[in-house]
Amino acid sequence: MAAVRTADSRQQWEIIKKNFCIDGDFSQINDSGEDLQLVVRLVQQLGAGQLVLDLALDAIWLALRQSVVPKFWQHFVTFEAQTNGKEDDAGEGSVEVMSRVATAVSELYDSAGSFVPQINRCEMLCEQSGAKFEDCIPGGLMEHFKLHLRATLHSQMPSSFMHLLHKFYSAAFKVFYQAEVGSQVEESEEVTDEPVPCGGCGGATDACHCQAITNTFCQVNKQLYGLDLLERLAGDIISSLLLSVITDHVSTTCRDSYDQSCINQLEKWVENVVVGWLELVYCGSRGQLSSADAAIQTMVSNNLNQTYMTALYHTYTTTRIDQLFNIVIEYPESQPALEDIRECLDRTHLRDRLVESLRSAIQTRLLHPGVNTTDVLHAYISAIKALRVLDPKGVLLELVSEPVRQYLRGREDTVRYIVTSLTDESCSELSEELLVAAPLVLDDSHSDDDNMDNWETWTPDPVHAHNLKSKSQRTADIISMLVNIYGSKDVFITEYRTILADRILSQFSYDTEREIRYLEHLKVRFGETLALLHKCEVMVKDVADSKRINTSINSDENPHREKQKFPVSAMILSAQFWPSFKEERLQVPEEVTKELENYTEAFQDLKGNRTLNWKPHLGQVQLEIELKNRTLNLTVTPTQATIIYHFQERNRWSIDDLSTMTQVPKTVLRRKITYWQTQGVLQEVESDVFVLVEGEETGEEGQTAAAGLPLADIAPPAIEEDEAESVMASAQDQREEELQVLWSYIVGMLTNLDCLPLERIHAMLKMFVQGSVECSPQELRAFLDRKVRQHQLLLTNGLYKLPKN
């Protein structure tokens, strides 16, 4: 004490130096023997508070930089040198890492702790002399010290450290995870007597050092936490371990099973693992969270909700997005998965990605020539239903399905498949849809969008719904959606009419009950007043009428019947109501012509003032063909019958002669004659020359092997495949015909009025062709634009006009 007061300035400085370790010697800090209060007062007297503080702190920073931190890092640098080249993540390695980290951290903790008295001293100096350290960082000098420690550590960190630290935490996490999750698994698994390595530390069961690892781990965390280093050094690792285990768990859970909802279970799982791990890291053991600092509690709960739950939703959704195509295809089994996705979509920003990914999956997996139209349609229907689950407003559906619709539009057989499946009981998916007794909602119909009655329940469309069709159309039913592929009922009913015509003229069944039933359903769905449906009704009625006429003409009382060589019946059509027929010619044998004429006469007698125009190539003929050693009973087309008929007169015909005889074009004849070749009745002996094949012995090519059956009463074979082709002009051709009618009107209008915009042309056509031809503005535009390309029309400033010539 006296020494302090009396010493000369040099001594005083020495004292100050010693007490504040200005020379960097911290070894005697606690036994300087001086009264700290006096030293501080001395400093004050000298007015050197700031100077001393600066020097004292510099000395600390220097010590950190030159001794404490390098010593800490040295542990790892040497470790790295030792293990270099040995790439092992196995248990042994991690034990090494564990102890190395533990040693290093504990040494650091101790040496940092040794500065505490000095820090306290400086703190006192600050208080009493008013000296200030740097920019007076809040939290006091201790915080300032930790900051310096962190900064120094970071500035000297060896590159391999994070890797090691990661190993350290991984090992601990593995032990934790094993305890946490393994315990859940064990309950269900059978316990085996086999010694299995511990799932946590990888050591043998009897030599498990899980507990040791956990203990070391907790100690290290505690020390790092004390130094404020835990979050800084290991924060990222701690969370990345959680995130990666979440990702793994989610993708295993979601793998290939869509039929169970798993999001709630996943949420619980995540909460459990995250809270458990964070407790272990920050509180030292499980179940301690409730008694921990409020700061830790807040941090854990914030992290849980903001980081890990978000990660869960994100991972779940992205996993599902990658599987979405399959999920869609597997609807309705995948309903639970879809509901999960819907929930997660609201919490993530993955809508665009979902749309993009599904569109591209559809593009690569569905929309290519290798996929049947039926499969594309099936996928489209599934998509409609599945995406409705995801987004009842239909915005997603609209975005995703547009390319499918466009693609289907380009496939020629689409309408036919849709219409066939609508009216086919074996395809229940669609035929059931037909039974939904609701009118269609079509692109070109105006529905309740502007309906103000429901304004209270109106909700705006999502932002990404721009440029989409109106709401009601997006939520229309399946059949509406299918019809909307084309945007017009007429295309559909035209196709239905063709299919109906084909069905009637290939089956020759006079049973109309089924067709009447479908027609009734179609009327409900497509509207009673549709002119084309009316035509279909007449077609079906023609069948019923024909049945009556046939019965009447072929009845025993009818005098016409007496001169009959074979029974003739007919399908009598009302030409105005049937689609156009493909024009085909056929001169039937004289004998047949006579019988048909007889029938016509009988019809005239019956119906007075009405007569018949035969379409000789259409019909169905039952033949009995007697060959030398067999008899064939066959049902064939008139053309086929005529061909074989002529082989009675001559056993050898050239295509040329036969074509002259029957008036059937040679190409058609060649196609039709193959039927008799496959029956083994005709044989092509040289190019385009056919001869009759008699017995089994003549079959040199072996193709008449079937004829070996003696006197086979072969059941009438199904009419050959190529006969399944439509006898009607294609729907496209028919549509073309209708558009041609419109064209003549348009020319008339433009001749009169010079030039007109699309809307006016459409409005006028509406007036002229009301009830006969339907044409949406879109279709009309496409048609007119085609005429422009063909130079039959000019388009300037949105006005169409005829070119001058």
Added chain:
Amino acid sequence: MYLFVVEFPTPSVPLRGPCLPQQKRLQKELMSLLKEPPAGVTVDVDTAHTKLTEWVVHMEGAAGTLYEGEKFQLQFKFSPKYPFDSPEVIFVGDNIPVHPHIYSNGHICLSILTEDWSPALSVQAICLSIISMLSSCKEKKRPPDNSYYVKTCSANPKKTKWWYHDDTV
């Protein structure tokens, strides 16, 4: 002034609607008149398309007649009973032809427009009759009772009890 502007979408109605029997025939007639009009006759599609039951037909005086170069408009109105009931046909617009059978209010004294009407007739047939009536005219003058008639007649010429005095003009 305006807080917001509400835009009503133009409904794009498909080419269909309730179709009265009468309309089918009018459609057919309108189209045939558009496609093959008699010389000097053009139907004003614009008026016809908004209301199929009311047409305006433009008519030009035929070359070599008293009305050469003149332009007239004929208005046709069809009742729901058409074609069993004749259409109401009058001249409208600035230029009413001066003709012994045409009154200055546009009414035409032509038997096929009333008692000689037949459903086998058509707009085209009426136009041809009127063209021929104009073409055969030898002197441009109003009917003798013009001023009395226009004062007393109904707006609808079909309400007039016509006395067809002259079949040659």
Added chain:
Amino acid sequence: MIVLKRSWRKYSIDNLEQVMKVKIKSWTGVATWRWVANDDSCGICRMPFDGCCSDCRLPGDDCPLVWGQCSHCFHIHCIMKWLQSQQLHQQCPMCRQEWKFKE
């Protein structure tokens, strides 16, 4: 043996035409019906005769044609409507002769 077989085959080909018989057991044909009339469409409603008048939905029996003694014919519904609308004379719309149904 082989020689014998060959000669048999030759024989069978030569006799083919006498052997095969095609017997038509039944023939179902397809035909369109039409009215035997001078014109294609009705002078009153302008609809094709083979369709139906503008009031009808079903052609043929449900919307028949009738002939007048003047030989003109119309959908029965069309001519009846016309005749009913005429108080004084019952004339054929085409030729203005007095309308009498052809027996």
